[in-house]
Amino acid sequence: xxxxxxxxxxxxxxxxxxxxxxxxxxxxxxxxxxxxxxxxxxxxxxxxxxxxxxxxxxxxxxxxxxxxxxxxxxxxxxxxxxxxxxxxxxxxxxxxxxxxxxxxxxxxxxxxxxxxxxxxxxxxxxxxxxxxxxxxxxxxxxxxxxxxxxxxxxxxxxxxxxxxxxxxxxxxxxxxxxxxxxxxxxxxxxxxxxxxxxxxxxxxxxxxxxxxxxxxxxxxxxxxxxxxxxxxxxxxxxxxxxxxxxxxxxxxxxxxxxxxxxxxxxxxxxxxxxxxxxxxxxxxxxxxxxxxxxxxxxxxxxxxxxxxxxxxxxxxxxxxxxxxxxxxxxxxxxxxxxxxxxxxxxxxxxxxxxxxxxxxxxxxxxxxxxxxxxxxxxxxxxxxxxxxxxxxxxxxxxxxxxxxxxxxxxxxxxxxxxxxxxxxxxxxxxxxxxxxxxxxxxxxxxxxxxxxxxxxxxxxxxxxxxxxxxxxxxxxxxxxxxxxxxxxxxxxxxxxxxxxxxx
Amino acid sequence: xxxxxxxxxxxxxxxxxxxxxxxxxxxxxxxxxxxxxxxxxxxxxxxxxxxxxxxxxxxxxxxxxxxxxxxxxxxxxxxxxxxxxxxxxxxxxxxxxxxxxxxxxxxxxxxxxxxxxxxxxxxxxxxxxxxxxxxxxxxxxxxxxxxxxxxxxxxxxxxxxxxxxxxxxxxxxxxxxxxxxxxxxxxxxxx
Numbered sequence: 039x040x041x042x043x044x045x046x047x048x049x050x051x052x053x054x055x056x057x058x059x060x061x062x063x064x065x066x067x068x069x070x071x072x073x074x075x076x077x078x079x080x081x082x083x084x085x086x087x088x089x090x091x092x093x094x095x096x097x098x099x100x101x102x103x104x105x106x107x108x109x110x111x112x113x114x115x116x117x118x119x120x121x122x123x124x125x126x127x128x129x130x131x132x133x134x135x136x137x138x139x140x141x142x143x144x145x146x147x148x149x150x151x152x153x154x155x156x157x158x159x160x161x162x163x164x165x166x167x168x169x170x171x172x173x174x175x176x177x178x179x180x181x182x183x184x185x186x187x188x189x190x191x192x193x194x195x196x197x198x199x200x201x202x203x204x205x206x207x208x209x210x211x212x213x214x215x216x217x218x219x220x221x222x223x224x225x226x227x228x229x230x231x232x233x234x235x236x237x238x239x240x241x242x243x244x245x246x247x248x249x250x251x252x253x254x255x256x257x258x259x260x261x262x263x264x265x266x267x268x269x270x271x272x273x274x275x276x277x278x279x280x281x282x283x284x285x286x287x288x289x290x291x292x293x294x295x296x297x298x299x300x301x302x303x304x305x306x307x308x309x310x311x312x313x314x315x316x317x318x319x320x321x322x323x324x325x326x327x328x329x330x331x332x333x334x335x336x337x338x339x340x341x342x343x344x345x346x347x348x349x350x351x352x353x354x355x356x357x358x359x360x361x362x363x364x365x366x367x368x369x370x371x372x373x374x375x376x377x378x379x380x381x382x383x384x385x386x387x388x389x390x391x392x393x394x395x396x397x398x399x400x401x402x403x404x405x406x407x408x409x410x411x412x413x414x415x416x417x418x419x420x421x422x423x424x425x426x427x428x429x430x431x432x433x434x435x436x437x438x439x440x441x442x443x444x445x446x447x448x449x450x451x452x453x454x455x456x457x458x459x460x461x462x463x464x465x466x467x468x469x470x471x472x473x474x475x476x477x478x479x480x481x482x483x484x485x486x487x488x489x490x491x492x493x494x495x496x497x498x499x500x501x502x503x504x505x506x507x508x509x510x511x512x513x514x515x516x517x518x519x520x521x522x523x524x525x526x527x528x529x530x531x532x533x534x535x536x537x538x539x540x541x
Numbered sequence: 542x543x544x545x546x547x548x549x550x551x552x553x554x555x556x557x558x559x560x561x562x563x564x565x566x567x568x569x570x571x572x573x574x575x576x577x578x579x580x581x582x583x584x585x586x587x588x589x590x591x592x593x594x595x596x597x598x599x600x601x602x603x604x605x606x607x608x609x610x611x612x613x614x615x616x617x618x619x620x621x622x623x624x625x626x627x628x629x630x631x632x633x634x635x636x637x638x639x640x641x642x643x644x645x646x647x648x649x650x651x652x653x654x655x656x657x658x659x660x661x662x663x664x665x666x667x668x669x670x671x672x673x674x675x676x677x678x679x680x681x682x683x684x685x686x687x688x689x690x691x692x693x694x695x696x697x698x699x700x701x702x703x704x705x706x707x708x709x710x711x712x713x714x715x716x717x718x719x720x721x722x723x724x725x726x727x728x729x730x731x732x
Contacts, residue, residue, distance in 0.1 A: 087708070087714070088707070088712065090714065128614065132618075203589075203592070205585050208585055209553055209589060212581065212585070216560055219575050228571040230567065230571060231560065258654045261654040261685065262650045326624075326626065327621075327622045332622065332624060336628030432650075432685065433686050435686075436677060436678045439677075439681075440661070440677060443670075444704065444716070447665075448714050456665060457666075459662065460658075468548075472547060472548070490574045493577070
């Protein structure tokens with residue numbers, strides 16, 4: 039165990055090629071995190087064409103590092119200008135922005151960057167500690183449970199991303215699964231939904247589908263609304279390096295809070311679908327609850343910056359666990375990452391524990407080293423990084439759309455994929471406009487093949503009786519509870535709205 | 542009774558019905574998974590249509606402003622901690638806002654971007670990446686983003702050089718040359 043663990047660290051640090059790739063990944067991840075309009079999952083999808091041809095370790099480390107440091111720079115605009123980069127950063131705005139207004143931007147940034155990095159590192163360690171604990175559970179899963187896990191994964195993501203309507207999320211999860219059946223049927227060899235098109239025999243290109251459903255609609259929406267942040271002045275970004283250093287010291291001063299919120303964040307990350315926003319808010323609430331002076335919160339308390347930042351980055355380590363060992367992505371970003379892993383030849387599942395443990399440890403160390411690199415780089419460039427907030431989204435659009443088209447083509451070298459990209463982009467844009475959650479689609483598409491394979495195996499082994507296996511019953515119960523709770527919540531909210539309207 | 546307002550639900554229903562209908566022509570083993578997914582999906586789409594009809598009778602939800610979002614966050618943390626919270630940021634009237642385009646400008650930009658994207662795809666299929674990608678970047682920056690000729694041209698040249706250097710030289714990927722370009726090249730070589 040220790041040999042594998044430290045062997046992976048040695049392998050990572052002694053490879054100039056991988057360390058160089060990590061450095062590039064950190065730079066890209068930080069730039070993407072602070073640039074408006076480009077989210078973490080979009081950046082991974084766009085980076086996939088660059089990792090074709092890399093060996094699986096280098097490619098996986100590159101993508102994971104890029105994804106892991108995304109959130110570290112996301113809070114810069116929240117603190118300096120009160121504009122949260124995404125949902126994860128909203129909680130940071132509450133105390134970070136008042137601190138900047140009081141002339142403490144440097145202290146807030148120093149604290150948030152360090153907290154975020156330390157959170158990422160502790161999250162990786164929590165994941166590492168969980169491996170031997172969960173090993174027997176992971177290895178106890180059979181094909182029956184893997185089919186139900188796929189359905190549970192879609193249900194969780196549908197519940198949490200559906201904005202009050204779980205059915206839309208499940209429908210899209212099933213749509214993703216349906217599209218995953220395109221191609222030659224593995225048992226009969228019949229072409230399913232392939233028509234006369236040979237390029238569809240191997241199935242629908244995952245990269246093309248992800249780019250079409252996420253990247254193209256986001257870019258068209260960004261182009262429609264513009265996107266330059268106005269009414270803010272760079273004068274707000276003035277601070278001294280002494281202030282920044284003072285902020286760094288706030289993290290060791292609040293080490294107990296950092297440790298608790300990191301563990302909470304990592305554990306939340308392990309629950310598929312809960313995501314960074316829930317982790318950030320929960321830890322913000324925890325910091326308020328445990329403070330001796332809660333009245334300072336919301337007016338510029340440094341703990342209000344530290345707690346959400348630690349949690350939202352610690353969840354990355356946690357969310358790797360269901361992604362790598364169960365093949366259930368913890369978030370839409372992880373779903374895209376998992377799709378990229380599949381393209382690189384990494385098959386998530388229990389075999390990661392038995393056959394690919396050195397790779398798992400390399401990924402854990404990549405999280406640690408990537409976060410340390412991100413902290414070091416950000417301290418020197420944070421002031422300039424803030425300038426990226428002012429980039430006009432319209433100027434980014436043609437470059438990103440060109441990269442999207444290249445990504446769709448390079449994935450299989452087939453021009454017909456560009457037609458698929460166009461058709462799915464129309465559906466993706468329709469989903470965005472109609473406010474349907476798109477994350478379950480990716481998870482359905484990624485898990486579809488595994489689910490079909492597991493279902494066939496389970497039926498061959500146990501027939502329909504596989505539903506009555508104890509672990510299957512637990513998973514079925516979780517699916518039923520999730521759907522039941524979502525319906526109850528919707529009914530309760532509808533009644534409350536009705537009562538409010540009457541009053 | 543009001544008609545359902547969600548065309549997307551109809552679209553999804555139509556997609557699943559067509560996919561299940563197509564699957565019905567395959568052997569039992571091949572159609573098994575499309576049935577396992579498609580039939581519950583059709584049932585869920587019908588349920589969603591019912592929910593859409595109910596929702597159509599209710600008033601549409603209003604988009605919340607940043608200040609309202611922050612007030613909601615105040616309530617959320619107050620509930621979570623059991624004490625009344627008050628965030629300064631929630632009451633800051635000068636919170637920066639995104640430069641959201643007016644409805645008409647947004648619509649024309651939306652249409653222009655779709656046309657540009659369609660032209661990009663069609664252009665690449667016919668003429669290839671090397672010609673169309675820089676041309677697209679230049680046209681978009683000049684006509685939609687409103688950049689000057691010189692800056693748009695510099696960005697377009699840089700994009701072309703980047704694509705060639707990274708993908709064709711660095712990653713050794715052979716980018717599509719275009720159906721018409723290949724046809725003409727073969728004709729010229731043929732002569």
